[in-house]
Amino acid sequence: MAAYRPLDSHSVIDYLRATPSLADVLDLDAPMHAREVGDGNLNQVFIVENGTSDKSLVVKQALPYLRVAGESWPLTRERMRFETQALLKHNELAPGLVPQVYHYDEAMSLVVMENLSHLxxxxxxxxxxxxxxxxxxxxxxxxxxxxxxxxxxxxxxxxxxxxxxxxxxxxxxxxxxxxxxxxxxxxxxxxxxxxxxxxxxxxxxxxxxxxxxxxxxxxxxxxxxxxxxxxxxxxxxxxxxxxxxxxxxxxxxxxxxxxxxxxxxxxxxxxxxxxxxxxxxxxxxxxxxxxxxxxxxxxxxxxxxxxxxxxxxxxxxxxxxxxxxxxxxxxxxxxxxxxxxxxxxxxxxxxxxxxxxxxxxxxxxxxxxxxxxxxxxxxxxxxxxxxxxxxxxxxxxxxxxxxxxxxxxxxxxxxxxxx
Amino acid sequence: MAAYRPLDSHSVIDYLRATPSLADVLDLDAPMHAREVGDGNLNQVFIVENGTSDKSLVVKQALPYLRVAGESWPLTRERMRFETQALLKHNELAPGLVPQVYHYDEAMSLVVMENLSHLxxxxxxxxxxxxxxxxxxxxxxxxxxxxxxxxxxxxxxxxxxxxxxxxxxxxxxxxxxxxxxxxxxxxxxxxxxxxxxxxxxxxxxxxxxxxxxxxxxxxxxxxxxxxxxxxxxxxxxxxxxxxxxxxxxxxxxxxxxxxxxxxxxxxxxxxxxxxxxxxxxxxxxxxxxxxxxxxxxxxxxxxxxxxxxxxxxxxxxxxxxxxxxxxxxxxxxxxxxxxxxxxxxxxxxxxxxxxxxxxxxxxxxxxxxxxxxxxxxxxxxxxxxxxxxxxxxxxxxxxxxxxxxxxxxxxxxxxxxxx
CATH class of the missing domain: 3.90.1200.10 (Aminoglycoside phosphotransferase (APH), C-terminal lobe)
Incomplete structure (x- = not known):
């Protein structure tokens, strides 16, 4: 597994293009556009869209910064793990009522999921x-x-x-x-x-x-x-x-x-x-x-x-x-x-x-x-x-x-x- | 760590002699006598005594046999781990009211503890x-x-x-x-x-x-x-x-x-x-x-x-x-x-x-x-x-x-x- 590195709105696109399992939800060879929409505290959140279709997804990545009192990097990563495993369990038990999970990368503390910006x-x-x-x-x-x-x-x-x-x-x-x-x-x-x-x-x-x-x-x-x-x-x-x-x-x-x-x-x-x-x-x-x-x-x-x-x-x-x-x-x-x-x-x-x-x-x-x-x-x-x-x-x-x-x-x- | 091997009343003495941390509770260089007193199902239990003093101890080892319905070797070893960690916790919290633990060897699925045969x-x-x-x-x-x-x-x-x-x-x-x-x-x-x-x-x-x-x-x-x-x-x-x-x-x-x-x-x-x-x-x-x-x-x-x-x-x-x-x-x-x-x-x-x-x-x-x-x-x-x-x-x-x-x-x- 690759080591952790924080993504930005350019490198997130390179990351996605190199993740073939996402081909079903995004046209990986087509033009893409990414924008960061998170609150920038514990996580960063990118919405990534294909310019040529209505396909899109969300990338959420834990950030190794100490911006919030009492919080630390291992805890932030742990939090991402609990969120992902709960999302997977909820998808299994209540499909359609939670965002779909497309990809999880523990080393990168990163989860790729359904874009809910229409809600x-x-x-x-x-x-x-x-x-x-x-x-x-x-x-x-x-x-x-x-x-x-x-x-x-x-x-x-x-x-x-x-x-x-x-x-x-x-x-x-x-x-x-x-x-x-x-x-x-x-x-x-x-x-x-x-x-x-x-x-x-x-x-x-x-x-x-x-x-x-x-x-x-x-x-x-x-x-x-x-x-x-x-x-x-x-x-x-x-x-x-x-x-x-x-x-x-x-x-x-x-x-x-x-x-x-x-x-x-x-x-x-x-x-x-x-x-x-x-x-x-x-x-x-x-x-x-x-x-x-x-x-x-x-x-x-x-x-x-x-x-x-x-x-x-x-x-x-x-x-x-x-x-x-x-x-x-x-x-x-x-x-x-x-x-x-x-x-x-x-x-x-x-x-x-x-x-x-x-x-x-x-x-x-x-x-x-x-x-x-x-x-x-x-x-x-x-x-x-x-x-x-x-x-x-x-x-x-x-x-x-x-x-x-x-x-x-x-x-x-x-x-x-x-x- | 050495691999698991079941002990007998001779090899248990060799094992103890090679465990210097037990020197406080047993004279490791003096004559020793061991007898197996367990019920022979899941565990074997040896009482080991110094011939020349009143020092003694008990060795309890999980056995890799399938003698009891529904039981299996990994479960038997797991059971020994729970017993040992609970004994250690009880010794910490209620000293004198549980057998003392002298030594634990996870690879051997073995615990050495206080001899209670006077009770x-x-x-x-x-x-x-x-x-x-x-x-x-x-x-x-x-x-x-x-x-x-x-x-x-x-x-x-x-x-x-x-x-x-x-x-x-x-x-x-x-x-x-x-x-x-x-x-x-x-x-x-x-x-x-x-x-x-x-x-x-x-x-x-x-x-x-x-x-x-x-x-x-x-x-x-x-x-x-x-x-x-x-x-x-x-x-x-x-x-x-x-x-x-x-x-x-x-x-x-x-x-x-x-x-x-x-x-x-x-x-x-x-x-x-x-x-x-x-x-x-x-x-x-x-x-x-x-x-x-x-x-x-x-x-x-x-x-x-x-x-x-x-x-x-x-x-x-x-x-x-x-x-x-x-x-x-x-x-x-x-x-x-x-x-x-x-x-x-x-x-x-x-x-x-x-x-x-x-x-x-x-x-x-x-x-x-x-x-x-x-x-x-x-x-x-x-x-x-x-x-x-x-x-x-x-x-x-x-x-x-x-x-x-x-x-x-x-x-x-x-x-x-x-x-």
Whole structure:
């Protein structure tokens, strides 16, 4: 294998021309044009297009620079490896819902993948009240398939441990352990919040019932290896248009609690919902879009649960439990009850992890664009106070959540919605 | 490194003489005598003694034979590696309570360790109503120290993941997953039970509430990486005399649920308790020893809980949660509540895993000598029926267990003991 060298917009073309396995996706002998579109911190990202056809692809390469605090070159390369192996796994399990991987070069810390520039990262269009008619279907399929097929309900014990070993991802886990479950809820220099929320932030930090519940969610994240989770599945990790949905950036992937992924999707929709109190002053327009968002939340969970259970029934080869274990008079009902209890557990965890993530966006290292794009701090505080109340309830009252309506009900009760 | 070759009672002496690092524990130039004392299946075990002093040691070497169904040479060698690295970890965390490791030779699949032939495996002396005045103290120290110091309450997130990666132990886990949580409770050719228990065994297999609870315990075993557990801590894995206790054979070690280890110790004491209905016909003698055993159970849990909490307070450097997280008015009480909830969780899991293991000993691949040494099948069935009732309650009613007295109470209610 060649040694590592960082590419530029010229050498990337030479690299691609010398990689014959890419001939299916790019005309390697035809004219090509490359432009760097990354944020230049950890990775560089090139979009490479054939001038003579509509063929194109993306080259993502880890950079050996120390531009971000606490980051180092071996970690950046490791991150690229986790992203690539998760992308390959997601392509296998949820084809069409993630960018295709065309080529991986470990020595070059480089992955060549599908160009998604016809799609938009979801945050901005959601703030612009755009609708995604297939999103609930697509994301529930992604969640059901990636989680079910990497769980002990599908895998054998040996297969699961091999997957777990492949995805032991300590440094990326630590980022979430610190910045989702810990630092936002105590004094830590990187925390940022709306100064109008001082009282609320201090109240969260001193709320023992909430802190205990958050500690339980962190224990779940650190120790419950239920399935291979994306582990950073906010709406900034989803690109979409009206027809297509693609989940990107899975470098945090490891075997963790399923509810963390579902909770990430749902809480980001709630934060977007709350942001419209500022972004959409017209009451009717706002209510209509907010009702759409709550409908999305309901649909995503309902479809996820139905698809997860259908996959289980159709692919019941895992060792938790083997089909034969339920082979007795009454066993079919017991297996149905086991599936029901499993989904009830995932819903409680969805609320707990989603609530923790909602809270950390209000008082941790980084908020979400839906909220930070509200220029007026008083208007922003309206949404943020509601997020703190809803997030706190999702975490603390998660064991009283028995249906998606219970979870949505907490949004409605706090936001006084009619939906 | 030299290639693998199986040793015999002559070549083992040559091997030791050529290993100068052992000079502290054996006089390498003095006369030596070696005898093979293993069961000859997977490993051979030599006791090597100096003729001229009381110095001695044990050599354990994996054997490349296919004598046991489903076993193979790479797995046997892997097993030796897990045993050795767990022994080293246990020596570090609980010195004096495990055999010392003097030397490890991976190429030879060989470990040289402390000779424990002055101690007895606990099962037979417990059947003979022997008492171990330091056992509760020793085993609770072993449990508290090995579990606390390998948990997220002590380790950083990065340290814990490194430990977890080192102890991904798929084949040995699968043995427990199959033979503790699954096969005993369905039709499987290796299952053995007292023919007088046909009705009870069939009833367990058809008891949906119990099967659901057992599935939940298996999920805990497969996915809850709380700490490095021994994972086979029955009284056949403990050697003792009146002064000393040594935990042996940790080849099943992996990061799993803490309650599995504590449950193993306690349920084996219950099985021994029940065996005395046959082994000790004299009522007063029996009641006295049974009361001693229940006292042991109470002491082991009580001391474990006190030691675990004391270690936590004295070594609060883990990331679940960092000390600073509880640094606010009322935080000290919240941290105390977190410790209380954690120990309550471990007790429920102790009951659940202990109950599952008690049940599997009645109807799975292998029982325990305490019970199988009862020659009369009708007498044996008395103990076994009680074990099935107690084990079932420990599993199904575990969430109603709030103190060690609740757990012991179920033994007393079923066995009609006077306590």
């Amino acid at each position: 938009e990262v979801m945050r901005r269009p959601l703030v612009a009240r755009k609708r995604f008619p297939h999103f609930a279907d697509h994301i529930s399929t992604f969640l059901a398939r990636t989680l079910f097929f990497t769980s002990d309900f599908y895998l054998t014990g040996l297969e699961k441990k091999a997957l777990q070993a492949q995805f032991i991802n300590p440094h990326l886990c630590k980022i979430q352990e610190d910045f989702v479950f810990t630092n936002p809820f105590m004094d830590s220099p990187e925390n940022r919040w709306n100064p109008l929320l001082n009282a609320e932030v201090q109240a969260v930090r001193r709320n023992s019932a909430l802190k205990l519940a958050l500690a339980e969610m962190k224990a779940s994240y650190m120790t419950h290896a239920e399935a291979l989770i994306h582990s950073d599945l906010h709406t900034g990790s989803i690109m979409a248009n009206e027809e297509t949905t693609k989940v990107i950036d899975p470098e945090f992937a490891f075997c963790g609690p399923m509810g963390f992924d579902i909770g990430a999707v749902l809480e980001n929709l709630v934060l977007n919902y709350l942001s419209h109190f500022a972004h959409t002053p017209d009451v009717d327009t706002r209510k209509e879009y907010q009702a759409y968002l709550l409908g999305l939340i309901r649909e995503i969970w309902t479809q996820f649960a139905a698809k997860f259970e259908a996959l289980w029934l159709e692919n019941n080869r895992g060792e938790l439990m083997p089909a034969k274990y339920w082979d007795y008079p009454g066993g079919e009902e017991a297996f149905a009850e086991f599936r029901r209890r499993t989904l009830a557990h995932i819903l409680r965890e969805t609320a707990g992890h989603g609530g923790a993530k909602m809270l950390r966006r209000m008082m941790g290292i980084v908020s979400v664009w839906d909220i930070t794009s509200i220029a007026d701090l008083a208007q922003r505080a309206v949404a943020e106070r509601l997020a703190i109340r809803i997030g706190s309830r999702w975490v603390m009252e998660r064991n009283a959540i028995h249906s998606i309506d219970d979870l949505i009900g907490m949004v409605c009760e706090e936001a006084e919605c009619t939906g | 007895e495996v606990m099962r037979r002396p417990l059947v003979a109503r022997k008492r171990f005045p330091h056992f509760a103290d020793h085993i609770s120290t072993f449990l508290a120290r090995t579990l606390f110091f390998t948990s997220d309450f002590y380790l950083t997130g990065l340290e814990k993941k490194a430990l977890q990666a080192q102890f991904i132990n798929p084949h040995l886990c699968k043995i427990q997953e199959d033979f503790v949580f699954t096969n005993p409770f369905m039709d499987s050719p290796e299952n053995r039970w007292n023919p007088l228990l046909n009705a009870e065994v069939q009833a367990v297999r058809r008891n949906s509430a119990l099967k659901l609870a057992l599935a939940e315990m298996k999920a805990s075993y497969m996915t809850h990486a709380e700490a490095l557990i021994h994972s086979d801590l029955h009284t056949g894995s403990i050697m003792a005399n009146e002064e000393t206790t040594k935990v042996i054979d940790p080849e099943f070690a992996f990061c799993g649920p803490m309650g599995f280890d504590i449950g193993a110790v306690l349920e084996n004491l219950v099985l021994n308790y029940l065996s005395h209905f046959a082994h000790t016909p004299d009522v007063d003698t029996r009641k006295e020893y049974q009361a001693y055993l229940l006292g042991l159970i109470r002491e082991i849990w009580t001391q474990f809980a006190a030691k675990f909490e004391a270690l936590w307070l004295e070594n609060n450097r883990g990331e679940l949660m960092p000390a600073k997280y509880w640094d606010y008015p009322g935080g000290e009480e919240a941290f105390a509540e977190f410790r209380r909830r954690t120990l309550a969780h471990i007790l429920r899991e102790t009951a659940g895993h202990g109950g599952a293991k008690m049940l599997r000993r009645m109807m799975g691949i292998v029982s325990v000598w305490d019970i199988t040494s009862i020659a009369d099948l009708a007498q044996r069935a008395v103990a076994e029926r009680l074990a099935i009732r107690i084990g079932s309650r420990w599993v199904m009613e575990r969430n109603a267990i709030h103190s060690i007295d609740d757990l012991i109470g179920m033994v007393c209610e079923e066995a009609e003991c006077t306590g």
